[in-house]
Amino acid sequence: MRNLQEKLKGEIIELLNLEDLQPEDIGNDEPLFGSGVGLDSIDALELIVLLEREYGVKIENPEEGREVFNSINTIAAFIEKNRK
Amino acid sequence: MNLEIITDTTITSSAIYKDGTLFLANEEHLPFAQYCRKAYQLMEASYPKFFKMDNLCKLSFLTAELLLTENIGGALNGEKTAIILGNRSSSIISDQKHYESYVERENSFPSPAVFVYTLPNIMLGELCIRHQITGESSCFMMEDMDAAFLFHYVQDLLLNEGYEHCITGWVDFSPTEYGAELYLIGKRDKGEVKRPFGINFNQKV
C-alpha cells in the first residue's frame, strides 16, 4: 500500500504537470482538490483515465470520482479494492 | 478621441521583444519547451497552470505576460477590456496529440487534458482567467495577420461599444514554426499620441 501511494504521487505529478511539487510535498491524507493540492475538474477527468490505463480500474461517472479522488489514501484504497 | 498602441510584445523562435527592446534572445536556438521555460522564469511569472497548457496557450500566455506587466495589467478594467486575436494553424499541435490518442482502437485513451486544448480560442480563455478580462474574446482564423480587419474590429469596440482597452494581434503555433505579437490598444482624450493605432499597426517603424 505504501509503495502504491508513492507511485501514485509520482504519476499524478507527471500526468498533471504539477511542476512546483515533489512527491514528498503531498500528504497521504491531504485534500487533492480545493485548497490542498489545488486540482480542478479537468484533472479529475484525467485521473479517471490514469486509473483505467495504469490499474485497469474503471470509474463510470465523475460524481463517483469526487469521493475516490479526495486524497492519495482514498485513491490507493479504491485501487486495492477494485483491482483484479 | 484618439486610439493608441500603449505597448506591444513580440515572441519569435529567435528573440522576445517588448516595445522594440530585446527582452530575451534565444542564442542557443533552444527548442520551444526550454525556451519558454526560460522566458517564464525570467518574467518571474508564478502561475502553476502554465505548465498544464499546450504550446499555443504557453506562447500566448508569455506574450501577454510581458505585455501586461504589473503597472499596465493592474490598470485594466476587466469588464471594459476585450481580446481579439488572429491565428492560422488553430490548435493543430493538440489536435494531432488527441488524434494519436484514439487512432489505435486497441490502445485508445483520449486525454481530457489534451482535448480541452483542441480549440484555438482556449488561449483567449486562459488570458481572460489570468488577467480577469471579462469583455469579448474572439479568435479569427486567417492565413496571415490581417491587420486591417483587426484594426476595424478593435476600433469599433473602443469607439462604439464602450470598451476602454483591447488586446489584439497574432498568435500562431504550427508544427513547423511559431510566433506571436500582441498589442495593447487604448484611448487618449488629450496629449500627444506617440504611437497611433492605425490600419497598418503591425508594421514596424
Place this chain on the structure above:
Amino acid sequence: MEIFNIADHLISPLGCSAGQNFAMLKKSRTGISKITDDSLCPQTFYGAGYETHTVEQQVVFEGCEKYTFLERLFIYSIDAVLKAVGDIDKQRTVLVLSTTKGNIGLLNERKAKKYEGNRIELPVMARVVNDYFEMPHRPVVVSNACISGVSAILTAQKLIRLGLYDHAIVTGGDLLTEFVLTGFQSFMAISDAPCRPYDVARKGITLGEACATMFLTNNPGLVAKTEAFARVAGGGQANDANHISGPSRTGRGLRMAVSKALEGAKLQPGDIDYISGHGTATLYNDEMEAVAFNHLNMQDTPLNSLKGYFGHTLGAAGIVESIITIRQLNEGVLLGSHGYAEHGVTQPLNVLAENQESPNLRYGLKTISGFGGCNGAVIFEKA
C-alpha cells in the same frame, strides 16, 4: 443602421432546407437516433448524424469531387441562399464562416492527400469555399468554440454597420466526427440516451452535425424569404474568466452578454418574448443558464433548447438555432423543448414542454456559451 436577415438555409439530419427542418420540428421529430457506425465509435451511441449516403447524393455539383464533404455542405448551403437572394454585388459582400473543427478528418494523412493544399487549416478551407463563389474579398473565419455561430452573426453585423460591406453571407458547419466524439467521451459529457436539456434526468450532451447559412444585409428591400425575415436588433459577448471548460457557477459571463445585447437593442428583459437557450443538457451548463436568467429576471420568459432536435452542432449551433428562432417568431409558434419533462435545474425557468401557438411574438433572444469561457447573445426582431 438597421441590419436584416433576408434568407436562410439549413441542412441537418432532419432535412435539406430550413423549411423542411422547421416542418419536422413542429411535428416534434428529432434528428437524434441510435448510431451504429464503426468508423465513428466501436459502440453504439446516440447522435444526430446525417444519413451520409443520402446527403452525399444531395450535395452534388459539377467538380464536387475536389471538395471535402464539409466543404460540399458549405457550398450547397451558401448556393441555396444565393439562389434565393438573386443578383447581389459581390464587391459589397463578405463571407463570414463559423466552424470549430472544420476538416479535422484530414488528420488522417491518407485522406488529406486527396485534396489540394493544406485544407485542414480553417482559413484555407474557407478560401476554397470563397473561391468557389468567386467572392472578391477574403472570407472572415470565426472560431470561438461553441459560440462561433453567434459570433459570426455579430461579426457580420459589425462589418455591415461599419460600412465595409452591404451584405454578408453567414455560414456555419461542423461534422460529427470520431475526433469530437472521443474527446467529449473522455470528458464523460456524452449522454447514454438522447439529451434532455433542463430536465431532472439529463445526463449530458448528444452530438449533432449541421450546416446552416443566413444572409444579412442593410437593404430589407432585398428580402427573399419572408419566413427568414428579421432585424438583428442587438448582440453581445463576454468571457467568464473562470475556467477553460467548466461553466461559471454564477452565470456572470452569460449575464453580461445578454445585458449588452439588451442595451444594444435598447430593450428591457421584459421585452423579450422568447429565449432560445444553449441547453446542452450537461448538469452544469443548464444550471448556469438558470442562474443567469434568474439574475436577469427572465425566468418567466418562454424558453427552449433546440439540442433535443439537432443535438449539439458545435460551430453550426449558433446559426442553426438563430434560423429556428427567427422562424418561430415569424410563424407565431414556439417549439417544445424536446426531451424536457420534469424541471431539473434549481432555479425556476419557463421551459416549454409542448409547442405553443404565440401569435404576438416580436423579440427573440438566442444565447450560447462555450469552452474557453465565452458567452454570446443575439436578439432578433420580427420584421
